[in-house]
Amino acid sequence: MASRIPIRRGPRTVGAENDQPTIRAKAAPARNGLAPAKPKAAPTAPVAYTKPKASTTTDAPGSAKRKREALREVTDRNRARVAASGTASTVGQKPPSTDGRKILGLPKKSVSTSSSSATRIIAKENAKPPAVAAAKALATVVERIEIDEEEGPSPKRQRTSSVGPDEAEVARIAIDVESDEEEEADPDGDDWEDLDAADADDPVMASEYVAEIQDYLREIEKTTMPNAKYMSSQPELNWTMRGLLIEWLIQVHTRFSLLPETLFLCVNLIDRFLTARTVSTNKVQLVGMACLLIAAKYEETVAPAIENYVFIADGATTADEMRTAEQHILRSLEWDLRYPNPMHYLRRISKADGYSPNTRTLGKYLAEISCVDHRLIGVPPSMLSAAAMWLARLALGQTAWTPTLAHYAGYRESALVPVANVMLRYLVQPIKHESFYKKYAGKRNMKVSVFMRQWVLGRWTEGAKIELTADLGALKREARNTQAAAGQGADDGDEPEAEAV
Known part of the structure; x- marks a missing residue:
């Protein structure tokens, strides 16, 4: 008993x-001649993590707990x-306190603990290395984690979380570095999804001809490109006059409610004609109106009559002059009006993007920059559309250029960065073309010009010389952190705010 x-x-x-x-x-021992870093002031916006609370015991004599x-x-x-x-x-x-240190440019807190079982010392960097140097920085961080173990068993403190703060910090950095250095999607690879297979039974889509149509468009875009330096052969014109002409044509295009393809074809006809012929200053507006007339006849179901162009020109030309200019332009171009404008490729890439209206509307605005910015004249329409969609996805927080997107666009991400850089340099400047900006500032176009200008000026100063290659890693990290914060809010029961475009 x-x-x-x-x-x-x-x-x-x-x-x-x-x-x-x-x-x-x-204190961390000095390595490579570097003294231990001193504690700094707390960062302005640290990324907080949930720290396990220390348990306390009621220690009054006679307490029931032991x-x-x-x-x-x-x-x-x-x-x-x-x-x-x-x-x-x-x-x-x-x-x-060890607040104020940063690892790879991420404001985080770290806890340096020293006990009989282990000593963990994490050295943090204040600078933001680029994506290529991030792996080396991570290796340096890992090397400076020292673990001093004693012989024999030692008591272990019970962990209340699945991953400690230091391990979570290193794991987060490893994920960022891996994301920045992930292999680029190959357009000619085999890991893309066949989106046309779902349309095999739809005779309207004619999916059996998709590959041949795309090959044909890529073939003719090489023969319909204007000379990017044709202005040097125009004694009376300059690029500023061209910009003013295109801006006025955008107003006419909007007034007549014409298709986007009509505007792109009109600009292509103007550039091709100015490549082949010399035009005086007093005839440049007539050339623009005649090219818009030809493009409308080619693209529109119901094209505006010549009298409408004469009326909107307010006496600058007559109907007979319009007909004469139309014939002269067609003979100069040998009646070749083929042009795979960016809208053809934009719709194709939008299919791989899930037909997102925000992305496609923003991509259409970015692609239309090529009409007013002469630096994009020499860019093929297929590359122009791919760069516009890539930049639109980046601005909306979608950083992944997947193999499916790369296949349907036909370009790697690295090939699109220089074109997107030109678009950003146009957007960061003061507004030059009010009509173009106001066209996409309305509700019909989801105010994408306002959104894009706010996005650009929120990251660069006005008039800055943007180098997207150097800033791309930081932009992607920012987008991933925003997505992670939105996902955390959804996990906590809060509805994440939708991106307003």
Whole structure:
């Protein structure tokens, strides 16, 4: 029969139970001639993580709860270590703050702990290295994590979270570095999704001819490209006059409610005609109107009559002059009106993007920059559309250029960055073409010009010389952090705010 006499245990004192192990941060030894970094001021917007709360025990005599032996052993060990170092233990003493350090440009807090079992020291960098140097920086961080183990078993502190703060910090950096250095999608690879297979039974889509149509468009775009430097052969014209002409034609195009293909074809006809013929200043408006008339006849179901152009020109030309100019332009171009304008490719890429209206409307605005910016004259329409869609996805927080997108666009991400850089340099400048800006500032076009200008000026100063290659890594990290924050809000029960375009 078991005895009911309680076992007599050693006396407990209030001080012994309340004493918490004093954690002292061990200074990192200098490596490569570098002195240990001193604590800095706390960052303005640190990324907070949930820190496990330390458990406290009611230590009044006669309390019903008894302190566990393992915790008592850890306490005694730490008290002995502190006593040996000659420093008096203070109840509730906090470790020195290490706020203000950054790893790879991410504002985060780290905790440097020193115990009898292990010592972890994480050195943090203040600078934001580019994507290529990020892997080396991560390797340096990992190398400076020192673990000093003693012989024999040592007590372990119970972890209340699945991953410690230091391990989570290193894991987050590893994910960012891996994302920045992930292999580029190959347009000619085999890991893309066949989106045309779903249209095999739809005779309207004619999916069996898709590949041949795309090959034909790529073939004729090489023969319908104007000379990007034709202005040097125009003694009376300059690029500013061309911009003013296109801006006025955009107003006429909007007034007549014409298709986007009509405007792109009109601009292509103007550039091709100016490549072949010399035009005086007093005839350049007539050339623009005649090219718009030809493009409307080619693209529109119901094209405006010549009298409408004469009326909107307010006496600048007559109907006979319009007909004469139309014939002269067609003979100069040898009646070749073929032109695979960017809208053909834009709709094709939009299919791989899931037909997102925000992305396609923003991509159409970015592609139309080529009409007013002469620096994009020499860019093929297929590359122009791909760069516009890529930049639109980046502005909307979608950083992945998937193999399916690369296949349907026909270009790698690295080939699109220089074209997108020209578009950004146009957007960061003060507004030059008011009609073009106002056209996409209305509700019909989802105010994409307003959104894009705010997005650009929120990251660069007005008039800055943008180098997208150097800033691309930071832009992608920002987009991923925004997506992660939106996902965290959804996990917490909050509805993530939709991107307003």
